[in-house]
Amino acid sequence: SSELFTLTYGALVTQLCKDYENDEDVNKQLDRMGYNIGVRLIEDFLARSNVGRCHDFRETADVIAKVAFKMYLGITPSITNWSPAGDEFSLILENNPLVDFVELPDNHSSLIYSNLLCGVLRGALEMVQMAVDVKFVQDTLKGDGVTEIRMRFIKRIEDNLPAGEE
Amino acid sequence: MADETLFQLLHTEVVAAAYGGGRGSGDEGQRNGLTVLEGMGFRVGQGLAERLPRGALVFKEELDTIKFLCRDLWGAVFRKQTDNLRTNHQGTYILQDNNFPFLTQMAWGQQYLEEAPKFLAFTCGLLRGTLSALGIESSVTASVASLPACKFQVVIQKA
Numbered sequence: 001s002s003e004l005f006t007l008t009y010g011a012l013v014t015q016l017c018k019d020y021e022n023d024e025d026v027n028k029q030l031d032r033m034g035y036n037i038g039v040r041l042i043e044d045f046l047a048r049s050n051v052g053r054c055h056d057f058r059e060t061a062d063v064i065a066k067v068a069f070k071m072y073l074g075i076t077p078s079i080t081n082w083s084p085a086g087d088e089f090s091l092i093l094e095n096n097p098l099v100d101f102v103e104l105p106d107n108h109s110s111l112i113y114s115n116l117l118c119g120v121l122r123g124a125l126e127m128v129q130m131a132v133d134v135k136f137v138q139d140t141l142k143g144d145g146v147t148e149i150r151m152r153f154i155k156r157i158e159d160n161l162p163a164g165e166e
Numbered sequence: 167m168a169d170e171t172l173f174q175l176l177h178t179e180v181v182a183a184a185y186g187g188g189r190g191s192g193d194e195g196q197r198n199g200l201t202v203l204e205g206m207g208f209r210v211g212q213g214l215a216e217r218l219p220r221g222a223l224v225f226k227e228e229l230d231t232i233k234f235l236c237r238d239l240w241g242a243v244f245r246k247q248t249d250n251l252r253t254n255h256q257g258t259y260i261l262q263d264n265n266f267p268f269l270t271q272m273a274w275g276q277q278y279l280e281e282a283p284k285f286l287a288f289t290c291g292l293l294r295g296t297l298s299a300l301g302i303e304s305s306v307t308a309s310v311a312s313l314p315a316c317k318f319q320v321v322i323q324k325a
Contacts, residue, residue, distance in 0.1 A: 002169060012183060015183065040175055
């Protein structure tokens with residue numbers, strides 16, 4: 001159940017806040033852990049979902065919002081705010097299952113509580129040859145009306161041959 | 167929802183995090199890491215039990231409560247039931263899982279026996295926390311003879 005994930009995630013963030021003195025370090029740890037999860041989660045996702053190769057970033061956005069988020073977190077964020085070049089968009093989460101019952105204590109104003117999600121998305125997309133930048137721009141935990149994740153396409157990752165093998 | 171995969175991957179990161187944060191290496195580091203994991207599992211177990219409908223948690227006998235762990239808690243967390251339950255009818259219960267999901271990613275057999283406790287500590291706490299929320303104090307330990315099979319020993323503390 002998603003409560004299990006939410007509760008475990010909460011316990012993890014609490015522990016990291018004890019282990020690291022400042023919020024920035026916790027944010028980095030969450031991102032790194034998310035990345036580790038993302039690079040493995042993508043295999044599970046591709047096996048379960050049967051989606052084919054995405055032809056452009058718009059397709060990618062659709063798959064992320066309508067298939068992946070639904071499959072793993074039970075929600076379907078909406079996709080908005082496309083950049084004119086089509087290389088940036090926002091995911092709007094009306095409610096973020098990770099933050100059920102969570103309140104940020106006063107001395108953690110720089111903490112990006114759900115930063116794990118950014119790492120997961122980055123890691124997963126890297127495994128399908130896309131370098132992206134992912135960050136939270138709005139957060140209900142910080143008093144915003146919605147939670148907004150901004151995703152920016154950086155470049156396609158070419159397969160790198162080891163040096164000496166042309 | 168395929169969230170069991172996501173949860174298992176999160177658990178792997180949680181185990182790694184328990185041994186980070188400058189907690190120290192060696193035997194002391196090991197013990198501290200296990201304590202951290204058990205503590206996290208305990209809080210999650212309490213949280214899960216608190217969110218169940220009250221009617222679901224009325225048990226006539228202690229054994230029924232343990233069966234709840236084997237069927238319903240295991241079902242909610244691991245999408246399966248435990249394989250075997252033994253008891254001495256004096257407050258000690260052994261829950262056996264022959265294919266424990268947190269161990270199946272590691273090589274089968276004896277190769278990673280030393281690492282196995284790290285992947286059991288959270289679940290020990292989970293069991294202890296769930297029981298605690300149901301008003302039962304216990305101590306829970308786990309043992310592995312050969313991956314991925316393991317046993318959780320629950321000893322109920324008498325008031």
